[in-house]
Amino acid sequence: MTIIGRTEMKVLYYQPACGISGDMHLAAMIDLGVPEDHLRSELDKLNLNVEFSINFEPGSKMGISGTRAEVQVVDQKHHRHHEKIVSMIKQAEFSGSVEARALNMFRLIAEAEAKIHDIPVEKVHFHEVGAIDSIIDIVGAAICLEWLGIERVLCQSVEVGSGYVNCAHGKLPVPAPATQEILSGVPCTYGTVTGESTTPTGAAILKAAVDEFLPMSAFVPAKVGYGIGHKDFEIPNVLRVVLGEIADQDADVLLTDVPKxxxxxxxxxxxxxxxxxxxxxxxxxxxxxxxxxxxxxxxxxxxxxxxxxxxxxxxxxxxxxxxxxxxxxxxxxxxxFAKRVLPRQIKKIETSFGQVSIKQVTQPDGRQRWKSEYEDVQLIAVSRGLDFRSVKQRIDFEIQKKLDEAQ
Structure with a gap:
C-alpha cells in the first residue's frame, strides 16, 4: 500500500531582505527548479521573439550563489499603453491562471501610476513597465508561479531601499512613488541598503502573488532558490524564495485579521x-x-x-x-467566510482491479473515514464494461479489508 501524504500544505515563502526586482524574481524561480524550457515555450506565446532574448547563468553576491537573469531587448523604445499590454496577454492564449495573475500585476502598476499622475487608467503610458523586459518579468512570474503548483504564498517584510532613483519622470525619492503606492498595506523596511532595492515590477509581483505578509513559523523548508541581482549593496543583493510545507493542523498558526x-x-x-x-x-x-x-x-x-x-x-x-x-x-x-478542513491523506491502494485512490480524513474525535475516488472507479468500470455500482462495492470491500489488516 503506497501512501501519498496530503496532510501538508505546499507553501512558497519570499524573503526579500534586499528587495525584489522582476529579473531577480525570474532568476529565483529558475534556481528553485522551474524548467527554463517551460518558461521559454510559454513566453513564446507573446510573439515577441524578435524583440528579446533571456539568459540564465550562475551568479553570486558576497559568497551566496544562485542564478542571475539577463533580459536583452532589441528595441527598448517600443513602449506600450496599459490597454495594449492587456490585449497582448489575452491574445497569447495562456492558461486562465497565468492570464489572470499577469493582468492583475499590470493592473496594480497601472492603478498606481494613474493615481500618482491623476489620469484614467486607460491613459497610463508605461515608460519602464511598457518596455519588453518588464513585460517578460511579469508574465514570466505568472508562468513560474503556476508551474510550482503552490497552495499558499507568504512573505516577510520587503526592503525598499533609500536615497533617490532616476526614472522617466526625473529623479525621485526611494521608494519610487509607484512602488510605494503598490506596497500600500504591505510591511516594509527602509534604509537597510542605499539605492532602489524594490522596483514597481517587483512590488506588483509580490502584491499580486502573496496571500499574507508575516514572519514564518511552523514551516518545513524543502528547497531554496536564490535570484542574484545586478547591483551591489551593503548586504548580499539576492532574493531568497523557499518552497516548503505547513501541516494542515498547524495552519491556524498563520491566521491574521485578514480574511483568507x-x-x-x-x-x-x-x-x-x-x-x-x-x-x-x-x-x-x-x-x-x-x-x-x-x-x-x-x-x-x-x-x-x-x-x-x-x-x-x-x-x-x-x-x-x-x-x-x-x-x-x-x-x-x-x-x-471561515473555513474548517479535516486533516486528510490521499492513499493509493492495490486492488484486484488495479490501483485505486482513496481520500482518508481524520475526524475531531480521532476516528477515520474514507471514500474511494470516483474517477478511478469509473475508469475501471468503463474499461472493463462493468456496472459502476457493483465495481465500487467490490473495490470498497477489498480496500476496507486491506486497511483493517494494516492496523
Missing part, C-alpha cells in the same frame, strides 16, 4: 444558460476553489440563477473582475 476565504455571488435573470459553462471553466482556470450555480426566484417571481464562486484572498479581485467583464451582471456580493 471569500465567496463571490451574483444573480442572473438576463443571461443565456449556455454562457454559464464557459464562465465557470474560466473561473476555475483562473484560480477559483469552486464554482456552482443555484436556481432562485427573484423579484416579480422571475426564475434566475445565483452564481457562487469560492476564492482565497489572492484571487478574489481577479475573479471578481472576470465575472464583471465576462457576464451580464453589474454588481457582486463579496463575502468573507
Amino acid at each position: 476565504h471569500y465567496k463571490i455571488e451574483a444573480n442572473f435573470d438576463d443571461m443565456a444558460a449556455e454562457n454559464f459553462e464557459p464562465l465557470a471553466k474560466d473561473l476555475i482556470d483562473a484560480g477559483a476553489g469552486d464554482v456552482y450555480f443555484t436556481p432562485i426566484i427573484m423579484k416579480k417571481s422571475r426564475p434566475a440563477t445565483c452564481l457562487s464562486v469560492l476564492s482565497d484572498s489572492t484571487h478574489v479581485t481577479l475573479l471578481a473582475d472576470m465575472i464583471l467583464n465576462r457576464s451580464s451582471t453589474i454588481g457582486l456580493r463579496i463575502l468573507p
Whole structure:
C-alpha cells in the first residue's frame, strides 16, 4: 500500500531582505527548479521573439550563489499603453491562471501610476513597465508561479531601499512613488541598503502573488532558490524564495485579521444558460476553489440563477473582475467566510482491479473515514464494461479489508 501524504500544505515563502526586482524574481524561480524550457515555450506565446532574448547563468553576491537573469531587448523604445499590454496577454492564449495573475500585476502598476499622475487608467503610458523586459518579468512570474503548483504564498517584510532613483519622470525619492503606492498595506523596511532595492515590477509581483505578509513559523523548508541581482549593496543583493510545507493542523498558526476565504455571488435573470459553462471553466482556470450555480426566484417571481464562486484572498479581485467583464451582471456580493478542513491523506491502494485512490480524513474525535475516488472507479468500470455500482462495492470491500489488516 503506497501512501501519498496530503496532510501538508505546499507553501512558497519570499524573503526579500534586499528587495525584489522582476529579473531577480525570474532568476529565483529558475534556481528553485522551474524548467527554463517551460518558461521559454510559454513566453513564446507573446510573439515577441524578435524583440528579446533571456539568459540564465550562475551568479553570486558576497559568497551566496544562485542564478542571475539577463533580459536583452532589441528595441527598448517600443513602449506600450496599459490597454495594449492587456490585449497582448489575452491574445497569447495562456492558461486562465497565468492570464489572470499577469493582468492583475499590470493592473496594480497601472492603478498606481494613474493615481500618482491623476489620469484614467486607460491613459497610463508605461515608460519602464511598457518596455519588453518588464513585460517578460511579469508574465514570466505568472508562468513560474503556476508551474510550482503552490497552495499558499507568504512573505516577510520587503526592503525598499533609500536615497533617490532616476526614472522617466526625473529623479525621485526611494521608494519610487509607484512602488510605494503598490506596497500600500504591505510591511516594509527602509534604509537597510542605499539605492532602489524594490522596483514597481517587483512590488506588483509580490502584491499580486502573496496571500499574507508575516514572519514564518511552523514551516518545513524543502528547497531554496536564490535570484542574484545586478547591483551591489551593503548586504548580499539576492532574493531568497523557499518552497516548503505547513501541516494542515498547524495552519491556524498563520491566521491574521485578514480574511483568507471569500465567496463571490451574483444573480442572473438576463443571461443565456449556455454562457454559464464557459464562465465557470474560466473561473476555475483562473484560480477559483469552486464554482456552482443555484436556481432562485427573484423579484416579480422571475426564475434566475445565483452564481457562487469560492476564492482565497489572492484571487478574489481577479475573479471578481472576470465575472464583471465576462457576464451580464453589474454588481457582486463579496463575502468573507471561515473555513474548517479535516486533516486528510490521499492513499493509493492495490486492488484486484488495479490501483485505486482513496481520500482518508481524520475526524475531531480521532476516528477515520474514507471514500474511494470516483474517477478511478469509473475508469475501471468503463474499461472493463462493468456496472459502476457493483465495481465500487467490490473495490470498497477489498480496500476496507486491506486497511483493517494494516492496523
